[in-house]
Amino acid sequence: MAKVKICGNTNASDAIRAKELGADFLGFIFCESKRKISVDQAQEIMDAVSPFDNFIGVFANQSKEEVESTALKLKLKWLQFHGDETSRYCHYFAERQFQIIKTFRIKDEMSLKRLGEYDVSAFLFDTYSRNQLGGTGSTFDWSIIGDKPYVHEKLFLSGGLTVHNLAAALKQVSPYAVDVASGVEKSPGIKDPLLLEQFIQIAKGKKSSPASK
Numbered sequence: 649m650a651k652v653k654i655c656g657n658t659n660a661s662d663a664i665r666a667k668e669l670g671a672d673f674l675g676f677i678f679c680e681s682k683r684k685i686s687v688d689q690a691q692e693i694m695d696a697v698s699p700f701d702n703f704i705g706v707f708a709n710q711s712k713e714e715v716e717s718t719a720l721k722l723k724l725k726w727l728q729f730h731g732d733e734t735s736r737y738c739h740y741f742a743e744r745q746f747q748i749i750k751t752f753r754i755k756d757e758m759s760l761k762r763l764g765e766y767d768v769s770a771f772l773f774d775t776y777s778r779n780q781l782g783g784t785g786s787t788f789d790w791s792i793i794g795d796k797p798y799v800h801e802k803l804f805l806s807g808g809l810t811v812h813n814l815a816a817a818l819k820q821v822s823p824y825a826v827d828v829a830s831g832v833e834k835s836p837g838i839k840d841p842l843l844l845e846q847f848i849q850i851a852k853g854k855k856s857s858p859a860s861k
Contacts, residue, residue, distance in 0.1 A: 649853040650818055653704065653804060654844070656683035656829035658837035660696035665841060667697050669848045672825065674700070678718055679708035679730065682836040683829060687721055694722065704728050704749065712740060719746065728772060735765040742768065749804060754788040763799070771799060772827060775807035787813065790821050800824065811846045815857035818850075826851050 654666040655675030663674050674697065676690045677683045685693075694703055705724045707715050708731035719727060719741075727741055728749040738748050748768040752759055755776035763771065775788040787808035793799060806827035809817060814826065832847050834840040849855035 650823055650851050651825035652848050652851045653825055653827040654829075654832065654839070655704075655706065655827055656681070656833070656837055657693060658683055658685055658689070660693045662839040662844075663693045663697050666839070666844060666848070667700055669845050670852055671848060673702045673704050673726070675704040675706055675728065675827070675829075677706045679706060679710060687718055690722055701725060706730055709733070712737070715741070716744075730774075735767070738766060738768055754792060754807070757792050760792070770802045770804055770824065772804040772806055790817060793821060811843060811850060811858055813857070814847060814850045
């Protein structure tokens with residue numbers, strides 16, 4: 649079993665459904681992406697989903713001023729940094745009592761080399777791509793993570809997760825949480841209700857993967 653982060657939310661109906669199905673975290677993308685939304689759009693969704701606290705703002709290589717402005721306007725508790733942010737950059741926000749998730753894009757074992765530099769609430773491992781920061785819809789070699797208990801305990805696993813490979817990912821990696829966007833969508837930013845339900849049920853141990861039948 650793992651906690652579930654449904655990311656790339658763009659409308660209230662999808663976010664409400666994800667919450668009702670048992671999602672633990674809901675993510676909003678504020679950096680360049682097919683799923684990017686405005687602060688006003690995020691506020692509308694948050695108001696519709698309320699009461700719910702675990703909203704995560706996703707940013708990438710943006711100024712501290714821009715991130716802080718968005719976070720304070722929306723009263724976000726969680727910030728996810730998906731770019732090339734330094735440990736010092738992350739520490740700036742941790743000092744201001746935000747919960748920080750730092751993304752590492754995994755290509756090979758060297759991708760984990762700088763992990764120890766970051767004193768953050770959690771790590772998110774996504775699939776490396778030369779052309780985009782995230783949302784590739786592709787998995788990476790999970791064996792790269794290896795036997796690092798402190799990583800698994802703080803890990804949001806992302807990158808190409810679907811209802812067909814989620815059970816295998818949970819068994820091999822044992823992450824704290826799983827993160828999905830494209831894997832439960834029928835088009836960018838629009839969730840598929842059935843896939844959303846199946847994904848959350850598999851993550852929570854209430855349903856087996858279709859691929860395992």
